[in-house]
Amino acid sequence: xxxxxxxxxxxxxxxxxxxxxxxxxxxxxxxxxxxxxxxxxxxxxxxxxxxxxxxxxxxxxxxxxxxxxxxxxxxxxxxxxxxxxxxxxxxxxxxxxxxxxxxxxxxxxxxxxxxxxxxxxxxxxxxxxxxxxxxxxxxxxxxxxxxxxxxxxxxxxxxxxxxxxxxxxxxxxxxxxxxxxxxxxxxxxxxxxxxxxxxxxxxxxxxxxxxxxxxxxxxxxxxxxxxxxxxxxxxxxxxxxxxxxxxxxxxxxxxxxxxxxxxxxxxxxxxxxxxxxxxxxxxxxxxxxxxxxxxxxxxxxxxxxxxxxxxxxxxxxxxxxxxxxxxxxxxxxxxxxxxxxxxxxxxxxxxxxxxxxxxxxxxxxxxxxxxxxxxxxxxxxxxxxxxxxxxxxxxxxxxxxxxxxxxxxxxxxxxxxxxxxxxxxxxxxxxxxxxxxxxxxx
Numbered sequence: 001x002x003x004x005x006x007x008x009x010x011x012x013x014x015x016x017x018x019x020x021x022x023x024x025x026x027x028x029x030x031x032x033x034x035x036x037x038x039x040x041x042x043x044x045x046x047x048x049x050x051x052x053x054x055x056x057x058x059x060x061x062x063x064x065x066x067x068x069x070x071x072x073x074x075x076x077x078x079x080x081x082x083x084x085x086x087x088x089x090x091x092x093x094x095x096x097x098x099x100x101x102x103x104x105x106x107x108x109x110x111x112x113x114x115x116x117x118x119x120x121x122x123x124x125x126x127x128x129x130x131x132x133x134x135x136x137x138x139x140x141x142x143x144x145x146x147x148x149x150x151x152x153x154x155x156x157x158x159x160x161x162x163x164x165x166x167x168x169x170x171x172x173x174x175x176x177x178x179x180x181x182x183x184x185x186x187x188x189x190x191x192x193x194x195x196x197x198x199x200x201x202x203x204x205x206x207x208x209x210x211x212x213x214x215x216x217x218x219x220x221x222x223x224x225x226x227x228x229x230x231x232x233x234x235x236x237x238x239x240x241x242x243x244x245x246x247x248x249x250x251x252x253x254x255x256x257x258x259x260x261x262x263x264x265x266x267x268x269x270x271x272x273x274x275x276x277x278x279x280x281x282x283x284x285x286x287x288x289x290x291x292x293x294x295x296x297x298x299x300x301x302x303x304x305x306x307x308x309x310x311x312x313x314x315x316x317x318x319x320x321x322x323x324x325x326x327x328x329x330x331x332x333x334x335x336x337x338x339x340x341x342x343x344x345x346x347x348x349x350x351x352x353x354x355x356x357x358x359x360x361x362x363x364x365x366x367x368x369x370x371x372x373x374x375x376x377x378x379x380x381x382x383x384x385x386x387x388x389x390x391x392x393x394x395x396x397x398x399x400x401x402x403x404x405x406x407x408x409x410x411x412x413x414x415x416x417x418x419x420x421x422x423x424x425x426x427x428x429x430x431x432x433x434x435x436x437x438x439x440x441x442x
Contacts, residue, residue, distance in 0.1 A: 098281065098300030099135070102128055102248045105303055109215055117206040119144045122199075124210050129193055131223040132297075133249040134164070134185040136197070141178045142204055148179040149204040156183060158194035167285075186287045186297070189245075193219065222302075223247035226309070228440050234316050235432035237261045240293075244309060244440050248302045251281065253311060253440070256293035263318040264291055264426045269366065269433065271313035273298045275306035291426055309440040317370070319428035325375075328420040329356055329412065335420055338428055342374075345407065353390055353411045360406040360429060367429045368406060373399050374427055375408045382418030 094100065102108070107128055114123040121141045128135040136156070140148050156164045166183035187193060198211045228241040238258035245252045251273055257265050272280040281299035288295045301309075326336040329347050345357040358375055360367075378388045390411040400407045412421075 096299055098249055098251075098302065099128065101300070101303040102130075105248070107218065107248055111212050113210050113212045115208050115210045117203075117208055120203045120206045120208060122201065122203070122208045122210060124199060124212055127197075127212075127214055128249060129214055129216065130219050130247040130249045131193055132187055132189070132245065132247045132252060134183075134187055134194070135249070136166075136183040136185075136199065137180070138183070138199070139178055139180050140201075140203060140208075150202075152202050154183070154201045155199075156185065157198050159196040162191070164194070164197075186250075186285075192216075219248070226441055228253075230438055230440075231258075232436055232438055234434045234436060235318070237263055237265060237316065237318055237432065239265065239316075241311070241438060241440065242293075246302050247300065249300055250284070251298045251300050251302070251309075252287075252295050253298070254293070254295045257291070261321075263320055263430070263432075266317040266319065266372070266427045267294075268296065268313040269315040269317065269431060271296070271311065273301065274310040274312055275301065275304070276308040276310075277306070279304070279306075310437055311440055312435075312437040314435055315431055315433040317427075317431045319425055319430040323425040323428040325423045325425070326420050327356075327423070329354065329417075330419050338425065341429055349414070350411075353414055356410040356412060358408045358410065360408075361404075363406060363429055366431060368401060368403065372427060373408055374406070374425065374429060375410055376423050376425060376427070379412075380422040380424075382420055385418075387412075 107130070109127045109129070111124040111126055114121060116122075119142050121143070123139045125137045125139055127137070140151065142149055154166065154168060156166055158164060164185045164187075166185045169182045169184065170179060183199075193216045194214055195216055196211065196213050198209065200207065200209045202208075224246055226244045226246070228243050230241045232239050232241065238261060240256045240258070242254045242256060245254070253273075267286065268283070271283050274280045279301075281301050284297045284299060286294045286296045320338065323338040324336065325334060325338065325342065327334045327344060332344060332347050334342070334344050341360050341362055343359050343361065345359045346355075348355045348357070360374065378386055380386050390413060398409050400409075
């Protein structure tokens with residue numbers, strides 16, 4: 001620890017020359033106070049837990065330095081990797097240029113809140129937030145195990161109790177008993193960014209819960225919108241590009257689909273945002289997905305201030321609006337299907353439901369690599385009654401993919417369900433390849 005402290009202090013002295021807006025006394029104070037807090041915390045805790053807890057004591061100075069030096073100082077970034085929790089954050093920054101730029105522009109908020117239950121501990125390390133996206137970096141540990149074990153029921157709510165839906169990523173594992181994780185959350189435009197969060201999870205049978213504040217004052221008014229109003233025709237399917245919204249963590253493009261289209265549109269192929277210099281920012285997903293439209297999200301170029309925004313790709317995912325499947329799960333056979341790609345693999349009786357497995361064989365690589373499910377979330381029984389797929393304690397609709405096929409597992413009720421069952425697809429395998437480039441304007 002002593003060596004790391006010395007490196008941080010020395011590096012902080014050097015970085016000051018590259019950061020004109022930071023007073024030397026402020027930087028020195030942050031470094032010294034943070035390190036003293038970390039050493040004091042370390043003395044009070046048992047040695048077996050010190051690696052996790054000391055991070056919360058030093059978070060203020062380390063994250064301040066990180067915010068001004070990830071790009072300026074490779075030495076600092078390498079030193080930071082030695083400290084549990086924050087090293088994982090450096091790895092995340094390197095993978096997303098928009099997040100890296102947000103850090104460079106002082107949008108990282110150090111938290112350093114630790115909660116414990118039994119042998120379990122969770123530390124909320126830091127937060128990045130703008131008007132479209134929220135990222136929470138946190139570390140979990142079970143000091144009895146070589147790994148963190150079972151983590152489930154992760155819930156994040158704002159100050160009003162509204163539940164936010166995170167995408168959870170395991171960033172990396174630097175210590176045998178620590179796991180560094182990231183919750184990535186898309187925020188609704190109609191709601192104000194949260195000013196406080198409560199994060200809960202169950203870890204190896206123990207409940208962990210942390211509440212912490214978020215400062216939204218620094219991001220107020222940073223997002224800006226660009227009206228587009230252009231229609232693109234790809235393989236006879238028309239897509240209206242309505243507007244783009246740019247904020248420090250995300251660039252989003254809102255689109256709607258023409259009702260006269262003969263196919264459902266389910267996304268773009270190899271889509272990126274480019275600028276006039278040829279630099280590209282990759283897709284990060286989509287929100288508000290429906291048969292009417294979607295909001296596609298990309299890495300942010302907010303701080304790059306490009307002169308042009310160009311949406312470019314090689315086609316779209318699209319499926320015929322008439323595609324459907326009729327299956328008799330009692331007789332275990334498919335009566336009607338869109339084509340030969342889909343097959344019924346098995347119908348298994350479980351304790352309180354049936355698990356139906358469908359397989360998709362012969363899919364091209366462009367389909368096998370998609371992060372999606374094909375079988376719809378509802379179906380019509382033989383009497384014309386509509387049902388949603390079951391969600392049980394351990395089984396719900398899910399998929400498995402490999403280089404050979406895609407399998408989807410569908411839970412349905414036990415009992416005398418009128419046969420056959422009809423599934424109407426909105427996202428059946430299919431795509432149209434056609435290169436496109438659209439200047440979104442600025």
